[in-house]
Amino acid sequence: MKTSFVSNLAVQNAMRLTIQQQQAEMLNLQKELTTGRHADVGLTLGATTSRSLNLQRELARMNSLTSTNSIVNQRLSASQEALETMASAAQKVRDTLVTFKGNDSADKLAIQKTEIDSALSLFTSAANTSFNGEFLFSGINSDVKPLADYNSAATSTAKAAFNTALSTYMAAQVPPLTSMDQFSVAQMQDFITTVVEPMYTGAQWDANWSDASNQNMTSRISTSEVVESSTNVNTTGVRMFALASVIASELMDKGVTSEVRNAIGEAAIDYVEQGITGIDAERSKLGVAEARVKKANDSLAAQIKLVTTHIGDIEGIDEEAASTRINLLKTQLETSYTLTSRIQQLSLLNFL
Known part of the structure; x- marks a missing residue:
């Protein structure tokens, strides 16, 4: 019979190693209970790990879309609020023109001018609304204030351009017009339609009023959908409102005859109606975009739930x-x- 000797030190070391292994396993199990997934997914799943990673990437992409859609929703909501203010300002100009229609009293004409100038300032302020450091109505030129303030100074570019156009037109008539009371109805209508209106529908709009881009911001709201998530001040609604406000403010309180004043008022009402229609069209367009974002979010939520469940089935413990x-x-x-x-x-x- 042979006797073997085992030192208590060897037994101690073996026991210490066992304890370390059990502690490491316990830490992994506690981690798994906390996260709900395997501590080492690659070791546990083996060849099916790639499937899990693909699902994780898909989940991250959908969560990213959900986050960006939240910002898009906020931008659209802020734009709608600004457009509502702009529409209210346009309604105010129309109501003022209708209320004071046919009045030649200097006091009432002064009140009318004040009301219209106030509405124009309110409109301009709303058009220059910014969100998260970006101007909402600048199109892709989101770092530039889109609309010039016509009444900010007597020497504003738009105001100077109008005064130059008026004096040039008067001087070009045969015989030249030396005062506003010499305007006939036909001449005033011709001045508005052939001189002033092109200043708001053509290239002079960009030179005198707008620094915005015609190209709106776009946002991807799902894997297959991209929407326009902004508008700009180069739309017909904004141009027509500005035109109506300017001719009403600059011409109606001048010393023109009653007939000429009525012609100016009729033209201003027609332009402001076009402005209201155009602004409402932009509100509708952004409303459609909001609805599409909501549907995309609902779809993403359903997909995220499905993928999360699938990942749980693969990685879950x-x-x-x-x-x-x-x-x-x-x-x-x-x-x-x-x-x-x-x-x-x-x-x-x-x-x-």
């Missing part, structure tokens, strides 16, 4: 089994600690 295993490891560790403590107390000195 059996929480009950993990809890049971943790309790078993705790018991084994406590036993190991007890044995280790007893082994450390073994000494020949205790038996001498």
Whole structure:
């Protein structure tokens, strides 16, 4: 019979290694219980790991779209509020023109001019609304204030251009017009339609009024949908409102005859009606974009739920089994600690 000797140090080291392994396993199990997925997905899933990674990338992409859609929604909502203010300003100009129609009193004409100038300033302020550091109505030129303030100074570019156009037209008549009361109805109508209107429908609009781009901002709201998420001040509605406000403010309180004043008022009402129609069209267009974003978000939410469930099926753990295993490891560790403590107390000195 052969006797083998095992030192208590060797037993201690073996026990210490066992304890370290059990502690590492317990940490992984606790991590799995917290996250609901395997601690080492690659080790557990093996060849099917690529499928899990593809689903994770798809989930991240959809979550990113949801986040950007939130910003798009906020931009569209802010644009709608600004357009509502602009529409109210246009309604105010129309109501003022209708209310004071046929009046030649200097006091009433002064009130009318004040009301129209106030509405124009309100309109301009709303058109220059910014959100998150970007101007809403600048198109893709979102870092530039889109619309000039006509009444900001007597020397504003738009005002100077109008005054030059008026004086040039008067001087070109045969015989030249030396005062506003010399305008005939036909001449005033000709001045408005052939001189002033092209200043608002043509290239002079960009030179005198607008720094906005005609190209609106676009946003991807789903894997297959892209929408225009902004508008700009180069639309017909804005141009026609500005035209109506300017001719009403600049001409109606001048010393023109009643017939000429009525012709100016009729033209201004017609232009402001076109402006209101154009602004409402932009509101409708942005409303359609809002509806599309909402539908895209609903679809993304359903897809995210489906993909999340699928990932859970692949990477998920059996929480009950993990809890049971943790309790078993705790018991084994406590036993190991007890044995280790007893082994450390073994000494020949205790038996001498």
